[in-house]
Each structure stands twice: as structure tokens, then as C-alpha cells.
Amino acid sequence: MAKAQETVLEIDLNALTHNFEYLKSKLKENTKFLAVVKAFAYGSDAEKIALHLQNLDVDYFAVAYTSEGVALRDAGITKPILVLHPQPVNFKTIIDRCLEPSLYNARVLRSFISCAEKEKQSNYPVHIKFNTGLNRLGFWENDVDYISSQLKSNHSIKAASIFSHLAASEDLNEKEFTQTQISSFKNSAKELIDALGYSAMLHLCNTSGILNYPEAHFDMVRSGIALYGFGNSAKENKNLKPIASLKSVVSQIHLIEKGETVGYNRAYKSEGFKKIATIPIGHADGIGRHFGNGKGFVFINKEKANIIGNVCMDMIMVDITHIECHEGDEVIIFDNQFTAENLAESANTISYELITSISRRVKRKIIK
Numbered sequence: 001m002a003k004a005q006e007t008v009l010e011i012d013l014n015a016l017t018h019n020f021e022y023l024k025s026k027l028k029e030n031t032k033f034l035a036v037v038k039a040f041a042y043g044s045d046a047e048k049i050a051l052h053l054q055n056l057d058v059d060y061f062a063v064a065y066t067s068e069g070v071a072l073r074d075a076g077i078t079k080p081i082l083v084l085h086p087q088p089v090n091f092k093t094i095i096d097r098c099l100e101p102s103l104y105n106a107r108v109l110r111s112f113i114s115c116a117e118k119e120k121q122s123n124y125p126v127h128i129k130f131n132t133g134l135n136r137l138g139f140w141e142n143d144v145d146y147i148s149s150q151l152k153s154n155h156s157i158k159a160a161s162i163f164s165h166l167a168a169s170e171d172l173n174e175k176e177f178t179q180t181q182i183s184s185f186k187n188s189a190k191e192l193i194d195a196l197g198y199s200a201m202l203h204l205c206n207t208s209g210i211l212n213y214p215e216a217h218f219d220m221v222r223s224g225i226a227l228y229g230f231g232n233s234a235k236e237n238k239n240l241k242p243i244a245s246l247k248s249v250v251s252q253i254h255l256i257e258k259g260e261t262v263g264y265n266r267a268y269k270s271e272g273f274k275k276i277a278t279i280p281i282g283h284a285d286g287i288g289r290h291f292g293n294g295k296g297f298v299f300i301n302k303e304k305a306n307i308i309g310n311v312c313m314d315m316i317m318v319d320i321t322h323i324e325c326h327e328g329d330e331v332i333i334f335d336n337q338f339t340a341e342n343l344a345e346s347a348n349t350i351s352y353e354l355i356t357s358i359s360r361r362v363k364r365k366i367i368k
């Protein structure tokens, strides 16, 4: 593959296919697959990722905000799109663009019903969200009567699914808590279906739920992070392929003497002769200041180079005293060997935050 000549995020669609097929191999034949493509498909490229998954015949998509769903419709996505966290101000747009809202409390349920009535809808698909312990979004189990009375009082909307979200599916020390979430979900869903008098799809599992709780797959599963190549465990990481590689180049090399400093606020002070490389990627590209001052690193000619001093807006400086390299050489910030998860850990964060932070000004390059 051609070496990077500027900062670029390469996205490998073959790796995406691999991850999708791997996850599918964990499901029963008729379990549906919802691909979570919120946050620009976890910082990659939502349109290209969603189009590829649509070609692989994924069943559903989910985004967080309405605007993300609109962007997918504009890009030619025709599969159903669940909007996980909509606001009433978006409801007309949701209906206009055939997006499907998560209804998570009385405020949004009432508001969506009145919008659907005004727009003369019948049986418009909605998704009823229960809170089973994450305490983030969702109705409580004792709201079932209220939800069913609202849904039965008019025919403008219909529950296409009932769902909830696990709080700690990746943490096997929390197995007991997860099991209480699973049974609370089962109870709420059964009560609601009984009260409504019609069936709806049930779904609960995110990536780690899929991998750790096969008994809780229900009718559909929702995967985000594993599609992008991370399984939240060393064991599962081996089965997945990171789809994104963040690459850059050495812009300039400086040789500095003992006592000289590097970067803003003179945060790095040299204790001896050093060779320093400047790389065109900074906090405005998604490499946050928490990676500065020796925490984060990049790879040049397979050798690790630590970030020294403060991360600037548009660049970082790294210590290459021990590395044979030249201006113009390729730099790997992360790829499928030097992973985003490893880099994230160096600054006490997680792969999710690092990959979703890569800003829009970093050029995306699709690789097939």
C-alpha cells in the first residue's frame, strides 16, 4: 500500500466485512443485526460504512441524533434507521425522512404521538426504550400501563420494537447485575406486549452483550464497536480487525541539546542530546492534550516514539533519538497492529473515545 504523505484515516472495508461476518457467526440464523453507525460510524465515515453494510444486507441501522439519520438517508440508505436519542423538535423531520424514534419517556412519547397525528400517520414504527439499570434513558417497568394506554388510544404509531441497554456487558464481574437487567427487560417487554395485544421485536445486546450473553440476543442485536474492530477483551480483539488506520508523516526533524525545551509553555525539557520529529496531527484532529507529556506515542519505521511536551492544535512532537528515520517518512498513530485501544489506554481512555474523536478535517481514504 502507498505510504501516507499527509495525515489520513484509512478505512478498510474488507476488515468491516470480516467483523460483520464474525459477529453474524455468533447469532442464531434468524436473529436480526442492527449496525450502530452513530458518531460518524465511530469516527470513520458513516455514509461509506452504512452503504457497505447495506450491501451486506444488514437489517437495521442506529444513530444517536436525528441529523445523523438524515445524512444517511441523503447518502442513499434505505434500510430502517433507529434514532436512539431524538428530541421533540426533530419529530417532523423524523417522519419526513422515514426515521424511527426511540421513545424513552412520557414527554417524547406524547410529543411524538401528537406529531404523528398531525402528519396523519398510521402505525408509524417507534421503538419503546426501557431503563433496566443504566439509568440513562428509558421508561421504568411500572410505566407499562401508561405506555400501552397511550399506544392503544390512537393508531398513529405502533411499537416496532421494545429495547433496553446493558450497563456493564463487557465486565464479567458484573454478571449478576447484567442478569438482573436481562430479567427486568424480559418482564417489562412481556407486560407491554400482553397489554398491547400485538408482538414487537425485542433487543438488548450491544457488542459485549452479543459476545458474553448469547442467551439474551432476543430478536435483534445492536453492534457498534466490534464492527470497527474492537471486542472489549483481548480474546475477542483477536477475532476482529480494526478497520481504521491513522497515519501521518514526519514534517521536520530537530536536533536539540541538553536544557533546550520543546513546544508550548516549554513543557518538555531535554536532559541530553535529542532528535525530535514534528508530526502534522494535533488536538484539533482528535489527539487530545491528555496524550501529551510522555503519555501517548506513535510508530515510525515500526519503532515507538513518545509524544513529548504539550499536544498542539495542529501538531505533536515526538522523541526519535533512538529511531533511524527521515523527514517525509510515514508515521503510524494507530493501525491493525499498533491499535487505537493501546494508544487510548496510554492516556487512560478507551478505544471508543479515541476513534470517535478523529475530527472531520482528517482526510478519509477508503480501501477495498
Ligand SMILES: *Cc1c(COP(=O)(O)O)cnc(C)c1O
Pocket: 036, 038, 084, 164, 165, 205, 206, 207, 208, 222, 223, 224, 225, 226
Ligand atoms: C452506542 C450504543 C450501542 C453500541 O454499543 P457497542 O458497545 O459499540 O456495540 C448499542 N446500543 C445503544 C443504545 C447505544 O447507545
